[in-house]
Amino acid sequence: MLLVLPGWGSAWAQAPRAVQPVVVGLYAQGGFIIAHSPRVKHLVTAHPTGLELNLQRQLTGTQPWHAWYRYPKVGVALVYYDYHNSAMGKSYAGTVYLSKAVWRTPRQELSFRLGTGIGYFPKAFDRETNHKNLFVSSRLNATLQARAEYDVALTPKLGLMVGVALNHYSNGATAKPNLGVNIPTVVLGLNYHRQRQFVPLPANPADEPTDLGRNFVNLSTSVGFKQRNESDRRRYWVNSVTVAGGRRLNRKSNLLVGLEGFYDRSLLAEQRDTARNADKLQDVKKAGAFVGHELLLGRLAFGTHLGFYFYNPYKSNNFYYERLSLKYHFTDRLFGALDLKVHRGAADIIEWRAGIKL
Template identity: 25%
Template structure:
């Protein structure tokens, strides 16, 4: 398979090279990446199905931003790209393989003459070949669906070999799960080291310092207030059971502290009808109010014009579902879609255990 990937890599390379004189194509970069990692056994039951390390590769095509938008300069002209990822999960009988298509952004940290430091964030859809089913794969107790969310983080150092040829190495953290819409859903968490070969059809450059300084000098800190209603779907154990549709309402106050970041706090009220069976299993006399949970959270957003990557950590001050603990978190995307209207797509978790994928619609205003 890796040999076929190399053929595809050089095929795309030749096409881009032929058209690289065009003003569109000479902004692209192509990369071939190989990773070596392992599945974290965050539940003791996972130990028995993990047999080997995870060997994976991906091929990427990225576009260099040109600095014509303010956020391009603020993030030192980041790269936006798409990638195809493929991995052998180390157990061909029960875990099989996974393939993913994802979008990503590479944000420079510091650029030097021959070495660049950066971090990357990616998200997409992963397809598993061997997910749980009652007929022929009851031992994959990690994931019960073929389609899953794919999330990827990384830190890397890129070294320039020739004028347009570079190699990078770094650390990656990859996660895929279905957000509990189909059980089981322990998910996979895979740290890895990687080695990547790049060919760029452009010359890297730093944004003009004067442009960045002008943006910073004209910046005014703002407060933002919002209300968001979100829905999701989840399933309780055992697999193939009843579907439940949790709802969440979030009242939030944030402050844009820099042009790239905003921090905030929020009050969350969750209504989750799936809690009834989970609480009854704990031999607690159920009351309707126990379908509700409430908490407060702190948040940090990376802002890219109208889109932001949000990270939230919260604590429940009212909950009867003790198995989930008191700490919850969210990671995902938020976007302004029209005037004061916003939308969001987030994964809510309890530490490494996914709770639900939430899609939200909201209203925000500045003051």
């Protein structure tokens, strides 16, 4: 089924398929910082402003999953913010994202965008020179972005874009303090559409996934590092091993259940600071069981896990944990992932994972 709708005059006639449906956007942004802790109220004194340059490509059906998700857009963006605050300064970020249209006509489009990337803060926390910046303690941070966008055509190729967004910056506890920045913004700008309407390639029944309804096993290991607290500037290694069983439920989803073990060396240092007898330290190893879901986008998968510790002698945290995962299959067997492990909403560790699917 084609997505092309009745034209808006001859200027809106369908362009040839050879023209790639690309969109270039330039936006201004303005917002505020959420004061989510009393420790950061002194930093919430001004309204951040910024600029964004992005490039989007409309997926047309060259891969089967394009049709399964009703032809989204993929894009890259460069984002700049000025926080108008001497402790925070400015930030620069590069992100990749997926944009899904929820309503579309020949002249208008309402879409939801979700992306992630890397942000750079030249003025991070420093005990001697910048002790007030409790939001970010490392120059490199992960960034997450969620945005609702409305694009309306001004001409056959030029569109006005209005949006509301939530932007998050954090280093995932690799350095402390790590309170993180949350910035709701209003976005206003222009989009240049090389081809506003497009003819998608029709879905082919033969493109259904061949592993639908099949079971599989994932074996993986991860490594990460974290800072224990603001006074201890050392970085401690954290490792994990995971065995997970899964099943391909449908075109878009995998269901997972698994067991995993963790070894966090920062907990040894924490015990030595508080224990009366260093010879009777508790075991800091942990073991847990989890259930999870993977949203499949071709070779890419976005995972959400909920786990429970069943072996946890040194109770340094809650009895449960969550994980957000971005996984990529380099081959049908080998995969890599970037995971964020969380305890009750607070980042615990960023894990770099490698594994094999059996």
